[in-house]
Amino acid sequence: xxxxxxxxxxxxxxxxxxxxxxxxxxxxxxxxxxxxxxxxxxxxxxxxxxxxxxxxxxxxxxxxxxxxxxxxxxxxxxxxxxxxxxxxxxxxxxxxxxxxxxxxxxxxxxxxxxxxxxxxxxxxxxxxxxxxxxxxxxxxxxxxxxxxxxxxxxxxxxxxxxxxxxxxxxxxxxxxxxxxxxxxxxxxxxxxxxxxxxxxxxxxxxxxxxxxxxxxxxxxxxxxxxxxxxxxxxxxxxxxxxxxxxxxxxxxxxxxxxxxxxxxxxxxxxxxxxxxxxxxxxxxxxxxxxxxxxxxxxxxxxxxxxxxxxxxxxxxxxxxxxxxxxxxxxxxxxxxxxxxxxxxxxxxxxxxxxxxxxxxxxxxxxxxxxxxxxxxxxxxxxxxxxxxxxxxxxxxxxxxxxxxxxxxxxxxxxxxxxxxxxxxxxxxxxxxxxxxxxxxxxxxxxxxxxxx
Amino acid sequence: xxxxxxxxxxxxxxxxxxxxxxxxxxxxxxxxxxxxxxxxxxxxxxxxxxxxxxxxxxxxxxxxxxxxxxxxxxxxxxxxxxxxxxxxxxxxxxxxxxxxxxxxxxxxxxxxxxxxxxxxxxxxxxxxxxxxxxxxxxxxxxxxxxxxxxxxxxxxxxxxxxxxxxxxxxxxxxxxxxxxxxxxxxxxxxxxxxxxxxxxxxxxxxxxxxxxxxxxxxxxxxxxxxxxxxxxxxxxxxxxxxxxxxxxxxxxxxxx
Ligand SMILES: Nc1ncnc2c1ncn2[C@@H]1O[C@H](COP(=O)(O)OP(=O)(O)OP(=O)(O)O)[C@@H](O)[C@H]1O
Ligand SMILES: [Mg+2]
Numbered sequence: 115x116x117x118x119x120x121x122x123x124x125x126x127x128x129x130x131x132x133x134x135x136x137x138x139x140x141x142x143x144x145x146x147x148x149x150x151x152x153x154x155x156x157x158x159x160x161x162x163x164x165x166x167x168x169x170x171x172x173x174x175x176x177x178x179x180x181x182x183x184x185x186x187x188x189x190x191x192x193x194x195x196x197x198x199x200x201x202x203x204x205x206x207x208x209x210x211x212x213x214x215x216x217x218x219x220x221x222x223x224x225x226x227x228x229x230x231x232x233x234x235x236x237x238x239x240x241x242x243x244x245x246x247x248x249x250x251x252x253x254x255x256x257x258x259x260x261x262x263x264x265x266x267x268x269x270x271x272x273x274x275x276x277x278x279x280x281x282x283x284x285x286x287x288x289x290x291x292x293x294x295x296x297x298x299x300x301x302x303x304x305x306x307x308x309x310x311x312x313x314x315x316x317x318x319x320x321x322x323x324x325x326x327x328x329x330x331x332x333x334x335x336x337x338x339x340x341x342x343x344x345x346x347x348x349x350x351x352x353x354x355x356x357x358x359x360x361x362x363x364x365x366x367x368x369x370x371x372x373x374x375x376x377x378x379x380x381x382x383x384x385x386x387x388x389x390x391x392x393x394x395x396x397x398x399x400x401x402x403x404x405x406x407x408x409x410x411x412x413x414x415x416x417x418x419x420x421x422x423x424x425x426x427x428x429x430x431x432x433x434x435x436x437x438x439x440x441x442x443x444x445x446x447x448x449x450x451x452x453x454x455x456x457x458x459x460x461x462x463x464x465x466x467x468x469x470x471x472x473x474x475x476x477x478x479x480x481x482x483x484x485x486x487x488x489x490x491x492x493x494x495x496x497x498x499x500x501x502x503x504x505x506x507x508x509x510x511x512x513x514x515x516x517x518x519x520x521x522x523x524x525x526x527x528x529x530x531x532x533x534x535x536x537x538x539x540x541x542x543x544x545x546x547x548x549x550x551x552x553x554x555x556x557x558x559x560x561x562x563x564x565x566x
Numbered sequence: 567x568x569x570x571x572x573x574x575x576x577x578x579x580x581x582x583x584x585x586x587x588x589x590x591x592x593x594x595x596x597x598x599x600x601x602x603x604x605x606x607x608x609x610x611x612x613x614x615x616x617x618x619x620x621x622x623x624x625x626x627x628x629x630x631x632x633x634x635x636x637x638x639x640x641x642x643x644x645x646x647x648x649x650x651x652x653x654x655x656x657x658x659x660x661x662x663x664x665x666x667x668x669x670x671x672x673x674x675x676x677x678x679x680x681x682x683x684x685x686x687x688x689x690x691x692x693x694x695x696x697x698x699x700x701x702x703x704x705x706x707x708x709x710x711x712x713x714x715x716x717x718x719x720x721x722x723x724x725x726x727x728x729x730x731x732x733x734x735x736x737x738x739x740x741x742x743x744x745x746x747x748x749x750x751x752x753x754x755x756x757x758x759x760x761x762x763x764x765x766x767x768x769x770x771x772x773x774x775x776x777x778x779x780x781x782x783x784x785x786x787x788x789x790x791x792x793x794x795x796x797x798x799x800x801x802x803x804x805x806x807x808x809x810x811x812x813x814x815x816x817x818x819x820x821x822x
Contacts, residue, residue, distance in 0.1 A: 144634075164641070168666045484643060563660075
């Protein structure tokens with residue numbers, strides 16, 4: 115059937131419309147006119163918001179899933195980022211361009227071994243060889259370090275703390291600055307003096323009411339005088355200098371821990387080397403390896419080193435990577451709750467379409483097109499997830515800031531995390547809104563109007 | 567000038583599972599601008615089916631339907647929605663008002679779907695339509711604050727607000743008492759006198775008598791088409807007994 119004329123036999127009493135030609139032009143104009151107009155986006159959005167406002171409790175409960183998800187994502191990303199920044203800060207605070215040499219081979223690059231124990235085969239002589247500018251021109255400073263644990267007693271206070279035997283170079287290599295007093299000097303090392311520089315927390319614990327400098331304390335039963343207190347580094351991680359004390363290297367080796375001797379020279383676990391610059395780190399690494407292999411009389415046939423060198427940069431990368439993975443993992447779990455929130459929205463929207471079947475039928479009878487209904491319901495689910503997302507952002511931010519203020523975590527908010535969480539919430543709302551909106555748009559108005 | 571409604575051999579077959587229900591089996595008639603037509607017929611005869619087709623809510627299985635010169639059976643759903651919005655006003659037995667909205671907002675709804683009319687003008691026109699049905703003092707009331715008759719007036723105002731070519735009502739008085747029905751019919755009469763074309767479905771002869779022309783449908787076919795004055799309300803054709811057993815039994819008894 116192409117024209118209506120052919121589709122029925124003309125009854126005699128019915129006047130047939132005039133010739134088809136002018137009608138076609140008229141018809142085209144009429145159809146054109148009908149195609150124009152239609153409800154605008156703003157009005158459709160207003161219908162959607164009116165529905166949400168009409169049922170505030172349901173709106174709130176539905177948005178709650180997304181709200182919690184977004185809050186969790188924002189808070190966890192902020193905490194992850196904050197932890198990463200504080201760890202990075204505490205690593206770089208130790209000093210840049212550092213190579214840490216430890217006794218014993220490590221097979222895993224960047225692996226961190228226990229500081230105490232293992233065969234100690236780094237010697238004073240090794241450290242002196244590294245300090246020779248002719249053998250190692252890229253090396254600026256060398257800090258040999260002996261580490262042990264000891265019982266510290268001062269009056270009625272005592273604690274077990276890490277004791278680092280160090281030379282005068284330690285302060286420069288590790289960027290340590292003194293809150294008061296002075297640092298270990300070459301003279302102290304030469305004379306095996308019983309002097310100690312305390313970490314900030316140790317000073318606070320042992321001498322809570324007075325200045326520590328000039329006071330006496332007992333380290334493993336021996337009497338030491340406090341000559342200085344380090345400034346707090348703020349780091350709370352493992353082996354932070356705040357929780358230890360520093361004594362002259364010779365004192366640690368001979369008087370406190372009885373370091374063994376190798377090739378006629380006393381040993382230690384660690385030698386920290388500072389390269390002249392960031393660019394010099396690779397050169398310094400090669401020099402360190404060459405010097406130590408020569409010192410240790412290892413054949414130059416590519417056999418394994420009996421020491422390991424850890425690049426500061428490697429540690430940083432490892433830690434950054436680890437915290438990043440952890441953050442992503444936590445955020446993924448939070449994102450799953452966001453997804454569950456999206457399913458909640460879909461559920462309520464499907465119920466809503468059911469409940470409002472007659473309303474949908476009526477709107478269609480009054481001239482709403484499929485697209486108009488689709489948009490109205492999509493707006494509703496988008497508004498649900500959007501409102502949930504916004505409030506979630508607010509709550510997540512408050513949680514992160516609160517944790518930061520209480521000092522439990524360091525939290526660092528970032529725009530990209532906030533936008534990511536909100537964008538994900540909107541995507542979830544849109545995605546889970548499609549199915550209900552389509553089922554609403556496709557309702558047959560006749561059936562819908564009769565729906566009980 | 568061509569007819570406002572030109573229906574030719576209109577058929578509508580519902581297919582449910584393996585069954586086919588021939589709700590309309592070829593109906594032809596014209597309705598001119600300004601007419602007041604009542605469609606009557608027994609339950610299940612196809613009145614609502616016909617009304618849905620005239621109202622562009624449904625498309626025929628066969629036959630043709632021109633509304634105001636538009637070949638409705640050829641239009642796509644988008645255009646049908648536009649036709650419903652601009653050319654047709656619906657009045658339903660159940661009123662179908664949005665419970666959350668005021669009378670004024672309910673009446674303004676079709677104007678929103680028309681588009682391009684500022685909100686203030688929409689409300690102005692809605693207020694004018696409410697005045698026309700005598701509800702100027704109830705504009706801010708919600709449906710549950712109105713009587714059934716008032717709700718139906720709001721629905722009629724909503725049907726009028728777009729100045730449609732055609733007012734369609736499927737049993738508009740079906741949910742109302744006799745007195746209120748008479749009022750609503752008086753309103754339809756008044757609107758018709760003002761030039762609105764009215765087509766309504768009813769079961770009640772009292773209601774049908776307000777119209778000026780009567781179409782009677784039976785089993786999907788148009789069986790009568792006549793001016794109301796020539797209509798005797800006595801049902802025509804074979805009246806089916808409600809139960810077959812009763813007469814047979816009485817015959818058997820009288821035979822005793
Ligand atoms: N959606 C549908 N699917 C299948 N059959 C239908 C459908 N709608 C109506 N019918 C059938 O079509 C026939 C005509 O129905 P219609 O609703 O037009 O009757 P009516 O004259 O309006 O009756 P009433 O006076 O009871 O409202 C009936 O047999 C009905 O069962
Ligand atoms: Mg019906």
